[in-house]
Amino acid sequence: MLIAIPDVLQREEALALGRAIASASWVDGNVTSGAGAALAKRNRQLPEDGEAAREARMTVQRALAKSPLFLSAALPHAIYPPLFNRYSIGDGFGDHVDNAIRVDPATGTQIRTDLSATLFLTDPSDYDGGDLVVSGNFGEVAYKLPAGHMLLYPSTSIHHVSEVTRGERISSFFWIESLVRENEARETLFDLDQSIQHLTIAHGAGDAEVLRLTGIYHNLVRRWAKA
Amino acid sequence: MLIAIPDVLQREEALALGRAIASASWVDGNVTSGAGAALAKRNRQLPEDGEAAREARMTVQRALAKSPLFLSAALPHAIYPPLFNRYSIGDGFGDHVDNAIRVDPATGTQIRTDLSATLFLTDPSDYDGGDLVVSGNFGEVAYKLPAGHMLLYPSTSIHHVSEVTRGERISSFFWIESLVRENEARETLFDLDQSIQHLTIAHGAGDAEVLRLTGIYHNLVRRWAKA
Amino acid sequence: MLIAIPDVLQREEALALGRAIASASWVDGNVTSGAGAALAKRNRQLPEDGEAAREARMTVQRALAKSPLFLSAALPHAIYPPLFNRYSIGDGFGDHVDNAIRVDPATGTQIRTDLSATLFLTDPSDYDGGDLVVSGNFGEVAYKLPAGHMLLYPSTSIHHVSEVTRGERISSFFWIESLVRENEARETLFDLDQSIQHLTIAHGAGDAEVLRLTGIYHNLVRRWAKA
């Protein structure tokens, strides 16, 4: 599932975060790339162990923990500590598939990258180009979201960031190992959760079908979680 | 899932079918047993290729095709041609698990026995003993249903028929290869189908949640069918 | 995977087929719909057992058997006998998910609908509206292909045909049960087959890596086929 999640950070909060890290010192983005990707990548990243990254990371982590839409769509089991990148004029990132396994630098834990996320810290009006273009099993779609919005998409997809031709694009990006590995299973759970929420609003949490569907939801999670 | 399905045949129809085949000639029930089961089995069966069995079989097959509860609970892919057995005084069948694969004598097709079914052609008042006792993952439960009712239960279970001590018990029995092999997956689909039917009655077939849940149902069938 | 396959029929052949069946008699399209879909469907279909449908069906079946791109992308195990529909002004088909299981009317075989296909028999210039709009895990994309081209897309997707506002749209449509049930597995095999074909052209069929990758391809098919 590809889903655009609005207001993970409030717009002002996102822009402030972008400005705060913009003034830190940045390094070549290839520090986190696999061998194949390195050829295609032209951008900068915030060093993971700097003070600026540490604070910004915690801001993003707190926001994720409070986003019901993110939690329902991603069913996160582990989240790679958020990173930050910056595309200036002439920067871009060619077509690639993300590496399947990342090691969390803080804990040494292997994280399977089921989902990729980009949280926008600049507004579309701040730059030209810089589209996140995802090629999936339904063709190619380009995304450029307002500051504070986040694109969540399967790490199985081929994707690229088109060349920036004006201004600058600053984002946070990271990967999620979901409790539910398979994209189509996770989508089914998301749809079922949406149905249950609508029925709960319409008929109450004690409604017999709400209770039955909730049981089905938990038994499907049980079947697919960590499996 | 173990489920008692009422009125697969109307009571009078079931009793008439039982009487009709009772007058045919019967043989030792071990003709259809695996090696281990033979030790434990004491009953008689109607020869598969006789005229009486042929007609009775078609009556049962027509009844199954018209039972929505059977179709929703079993999601049949193939049904072994129904057989008929008869427990007289002193007969019974010790604990056993049904063979996993049966060959349809008509077509030579291998049928995986996911579900076992017993359709009762005599009434509980016609005999003492003769309970169908199913030991599953929730303990042991004994069943003795009215004529025309059918017990559908996982072929993975250990089950036995207790000794008949009065009268006679006549039934049809057979196995089903389901589109959905796994018992728990089939149960989830049955529950979801029940929910969709209740919501359709309450809110109409065009209701947005009915449509969404119907899509989820079909995508889950697609995921599990023949897999 | 969603894929547009060009020239399944040559353009003239496709248009001729469309004209040939246009003059036959048509019926309400809901004859093949599930209960939910019926509410949303407004179109006409060619009766399955008519002479016109029989000949047109064979034309489409012969074309499919000769399309390497279709065979590689779909890995067909069973193909539902092609049907034909017709959207005139005011016709359309609301959002729906296709039924998971269809029974082949010729053989009685259950077909799991993994993939849906629409083969266009009129040109985009012949009508306005009538887009095939597929909503998948990468958003919503609208398709309207030239006569003779075919759209192949996962039956798991929600899709609709937008209202025709000028002219008429005639197509063949059908479903495929693939040897490989899972969409992502089938896509991986398609990508690997493409790679092998490119490497074969570049380095020859006897190249060591071509042979090794061909072995990997067959072992992955073996793992996933009919499973």
Add this chain to the structure above:
Amino acid sequence: MLIAIPDVLQREEALALGRAIASASWVDGNVTSGAGAALAKRNRQLPEDGEAAREARMTVQRALAKSPLFLSAALPHAIYPPLFNRYSIGDGFGDHVDNAIRVDPATGTQIRTDLSATLFLTDPSDYDGGDLVVSGNFGEVAYKLPAGHMLLYPSTSIHHVSEVTRGERISSFFWIESLVRENEARETLFDLDQSIQHLTIAHGAGDAEVLRLTGIYHNLVRRWAKA
């Protein structure tokens, strides 16, 4: 699998534990409920972070680690820190399915609830009502075990506690993430382990079939563990 495990605690030990925590202060049981469950739940629980709960928890954990029947039937990968509840007159808990994922408060680890357990700390003669009623794929069965005995049952089941009408029922309850997620696979392993133990007693640990079956057991665990 549903299984009643006798003497996880000796009867006197269990009753003493029940008396010891009875005098601590208790809170509304809904502190650990999911949203749906809260509607149906009327009981009290021991606060997780109190001294009484801490000691009682360790008593239960030590007992579990020494129960071969529990270890063989549950194949535990993670055990939620045992909780304690108390049903007084008028208390009960309506039909519900347990939440699929619980977070261990001590470690922050997500625990998939494959199995639910109730360890009885009062005797059946101490109260009326208060049955643990489990509805599974073999119908509904009610349980009320002696002090020190434990009921282990699939968390996929719908279950309720009937209203207490006399006296008081005190228990420990918790969830287990098994190495083997699937109920039927876990049951097969339990049956095979029972067979190996019987054959070992009869023919010795060095018997050729004991060795072969032990190899099969370990290879089945390897296939299913954490998968």
Add this chain to the structure above:
Amino acid sequence: MLIAIPDVLQREEALALGRAIASASWVDGNVTSGAGAALAKRNRQLPEDGEAAREARMTVQRALAKSPLFLSAALPHAIYPPLFNRYSIGDGFGDHVDNAIRVDPATGTQIRTDLSATLFLTDPSDYDGGDLVVSGNFGEVAYKLPAGHMLLYPSTSIHHVSEVTRGERISSFFWIESLVRENEARETLFDLDQSIQHLTIAHGAGDAEVLRLTGIYHNLVRRWAKA
């Protein structure tokens, strides 16, 4: 599992069959090869539709149906109609993996090639070279069996026939789609079946552990068959 099955045909019967077909007319072996294999193959085959092949095929099919070891090890769901090949001096077949899917020419059914079989119709003393060399996950092993014996091996393996340097080697070869797709699962079932047979001989078919293990065997077949 790779297994050598003795006496599928009696030695004299096998040699007689080899002599009988030797006098028929043979064609280039590449008629049944996939594209990659064709490069590596130098042998002759008996045309599938000739009278000689038809009779020889039936002889082999009857022998397979009567071999308990073949049936237990292969758990056949479909057997490709046996073919016959002949390696003369200078002939051989380079390393290759068999195609995953074959179409039964008689029925049009797709057969997944889980297992490959070679039934030897000449004796090792009749030729030099001509070893069947199988490279699996335990290294490379060469086989050359007496007339009437059969090698059954996973079609997933890379294998070749070394060049014949003296005499001539005549064999029947074919593929099996097993009820149980996965090699390791099929091996576990074979081991369990062997154990049950040994325990039955030692303790009788009515022994409690024989019955329990037989139930486990059938439930494992049920879990894996056609899945």
Add this chain to the structure above:
Amino acid sequence: MLIAIPDVLQREEALALGRAIASASWVDGNVTSGAGAALAKRNRQLPEDGEAAREARMTVQRALAKSPLFLSAALPHAIYPPLFNRYSIGDGFGDHVDNAIRVDPATGTQIRTDLSATLFLTDPSDYDGGDLVVSGNFGEVAYKLPAGHMLLYPSTSIHHVSEVTRGERISSFFWIESLVRENEARETLFDLDQSIQHLTIAHGAGDAEVLRLTGIYHNLVRRWAKA
């Protein structure tokens, strides 16, 4: 997959390690055995918590982390802390299957033993007998590798160490839980990785097919990792 990995340690380094631990004190090898294995085992082991074992363990762990062939073939998720054993004249270890689950003594983590490894610390010329004999689905193969080489083989296999009849054999042994549980899946990934490495050397890391195959590799890892 069974694979012999050369030079995990340099020959001199391996022999020096063997000599260093030889002078420590050793205990009966049955300290780490399951019940069945104990009957068949006659060797000595280095106590896990001694100073000699601690240092030797770190030497082996550092070597494993630097072996690309080990990392690609095993895709390790967890490695049991390496142990050390010693077979003197008359010692040996009968046929057995390794236990499925081991608990890491350092962390308490359960490790599923997918792969077994033996790193040889003495040379084949130092002893007679002492072969590591692995019986897998391709028959039985005996291994005796030079000092510093390591045999990696599926823990599902039955294996034994033949009796030592001259000299002494010292090795490190341990188990690996792979990211990819299934042997055949892991082998496919290894083959694909080998192909990508060869194509990268021949055509460069930016070659279109190298990039496509790398994407396929990562999506297959994603599909199978931790699943």
